[in-house]
Amino acid sequence: MNFSGGIAVKIKALNGFKDIIPGEVELWLKVEQTARNIFNRFNFSEIRMPILEKTDLFSRSIGEATDIVEKEMYTFVDKQITMRPEATASLLRAYIQHGLYVQKPIQRLFTIGPMFRHERPQKGRLRQFHQMDVEVLGSANPRVDTELMAMGAMLLEELGIDVSLELNSLGCPECRPGFRKTLLTFIDDRRDELCDDCKRRSTSNPLRVLDCKNPRCREQVEEAPSILDHLCGSCGEHFSSVQKGLQDINVVYSLNKFMVRGLDYYTRTTFEFITADLGSQAAVGAGGRYDGLVETLGGPKTPGIGFALGMERLVLLLQQKELETESTGCDMFVAGLGEKAIDFAFPLVHALRQMGLQAAMDHEGRSLKSQMKQANKLQSGYVLIVGESELEQGQAVLRNMETQEQQDVKISDATDTFARSLQEKCTLRIS
Ligand SMILES: [Zn+2]
Numbered sequence: 001m002n003f004s005g006g007i008a009v010k011i012k013a014l015n016g017f018k019d020i021i022p023g024e025v026e027l028w029l030k031v032e033q034t035a036r037n038i039f040n041r042f043n044f045s046e047i048r049m050p051i052l053e054k055t056d057l058f059s060r061s062i063g064e065a066t067d068i069v070e071k072e073m074y075t076f077v078d079k080q081i082t083m084r085p086e087a088t089a090s091l092l093r094a095y096i097q098h099g100l101y102v103q104k105p106i107q108r109l110f111t112i113g114p115m116f117r118h119e120r121p122q123k124g125r126l127r128q129f130h131q132m133d134v135e136v137l138g139s140a141n142p143r144v145d146t147e148l149m150a151m152g153a154m155l156l157e158e159l160g161i162d163v164s165l166e167l168n169s170l171g172c173p174e175c176r177p178g179f180r181k182t183l184l185t186f187i188d189d190r191r192d193e194l195c196d197d198c199k200r201r202s203t204s205n206p207l208r209v210l211d212c213k214n215p216r217c218r219e220q221v222e223e224a225p226s227i228l229d230h231l232c233g234s235c236g237e238h239f240s241s242v243q244k245g246l247q248d249i250n251v252v253y254s255l256n257k258f259m260v261r262g263l264d265y266y267t268r269t270t271f272e273f274i275t276a277d278l279g280s281q282a283a284v285g286a287g288g289r290y291d292g293l294v295e296t297l298g299g300p301k302t303p304g305i306g307f308a309l310g311m312e313r314l315v316l317l318l319q320q321k322e323l324e325t326e327s328t329g330c331d332m333f334v335a336g337l338g339e340k341a342i343d344f345a346f347p348l349v350h351a352l353r354q355m356g357l358q359a360a361m362d363h364e365g366r367s368l369k370s371q372m373k374q375a376n377k378l379q380s381g382y383v384l385i386v387g388e389s390e391l392e393q394g395q396a397v398l399r400n401m402e403t404q405e406q407q408d409v410k411i412s413d414a415t416d417t418f419a420r421s422l423q424e425k426c427t428l429r430i431s
């Protein structure tokens with residue numbers, strides 16, 4: 001440390017990067033635990049990929065002409081490596097590299113972790129943000145599309161988050177070019193009314209005009225043709241099956257012809273989970289099919305579908321509900337009074353922890369009153385009060401914090417027998 005005369009300057013986290021501190025982290029855990037539980041119910045396996053990848057991976061999979069690749073990636077130019085801006089590309093890279101398709105013809109994978117985009121930080125938009133990402137590789141079956149959406153809906157419902165599911169199809173390389181042409185003709189007649197972004201991108205990617213947020217553009221595309229009227233036979237059939245599947249298991253959805261994707265690799269089914277509880281309509285999750293992507297990345301021809309949920313938004317929605325986070329209270333606080341008692345408490349607390357109980361003590365030799373305060377803060381079920389004179393007589397006082405009852409207990413055979421009987425008294429969390 002450098003104290004050259006003055007007070008050292010505080011170092012803060014980078015703009016757009018955020019700590020998740022105690023008090024907040026409980027909600028993150030709730031989101032992650034609920035998700036893991038549900039992904040498990042649907043037979044998904046976890047996969048973890050590195051954060052750094054070759055830049056090519058993302059420019060090839062996400063597409064050169066996207067905001068992400070054009071201006072939002074954290075790229076180390078000298079090394080041609082990039083911090084992942086999303087998870088799908090890395091997951092597919094790992095899938096191909098390890099030949100996971102050989103082990104299992106259909107892989108169901110999920111991953112949870114941080115992603116990085118160099119956007120201007122603003123409320124709700126961080127440079128390091130977190131996603132839960134789910135992918136099914138190796139099946140073109142519309143039932144899988146249905147199942148994925150049902151899983152997302154189930155997760156959000158269990159978290160108590162209100163969303164509506166919106167659905168569209170983006171067709172395939174066979175039928176999309178035809179629709180593109182029709183749409184381009186429609187847009188050409190209205191080009192002068194569009195925003196600059198739309199004017200620029202309308203020729204290269206006219207579909208993007210459909211999801212422009214500018215109210216004037218929205219008005220212009222209100223009457224735009226729907227891709228759903230231009231699907232080829234097999235895309236139409238696929239989309240009907242997806243919808244029938246959702247109806248069969250009572251997953252409510254609505255069609256949204258304006259939903260397109262900024263990423264080039266999406267085909268057929270595309271969907272979003274939308275909440276109205278964040279001020280305006282906002283997506284908490286989005287996904288879709290990408291039947292050509294594995295091949296684009298040098299793997300075998302493999303259909304795929306997936307979705308990602310933004311964890312910051314989920315946590316924000318939980319915070320708004322001011323959920324009482326279930327705190328896992330401490331089983332036993334050992335209050336030692338005096339040095340000898342503290343010396344006795346330390347191995348006892350350790351033994352309790354080894355038995356799977358949550359135990360705590362004070363190392364600083366504070367007063368009984370102050371230790372009882374700590375025990376309360378930790379929501380301890382029991383407090384064992386050990387004074388030096390009691391210790392000499394082999395006695396201690398056990399206080400049930402809920403009923404306020406106290407009893408004298410023997411501590412002669414403290415650690416083992418005593419801890420075991422305690423284990424029965426305390427709420428057990430050993431599974
Ligand atoms: Zn098609």
Ligand SMILES: [Zn+2]
Nearest residue numbers: 195198212217
């Ligand atoms: Zn626009």
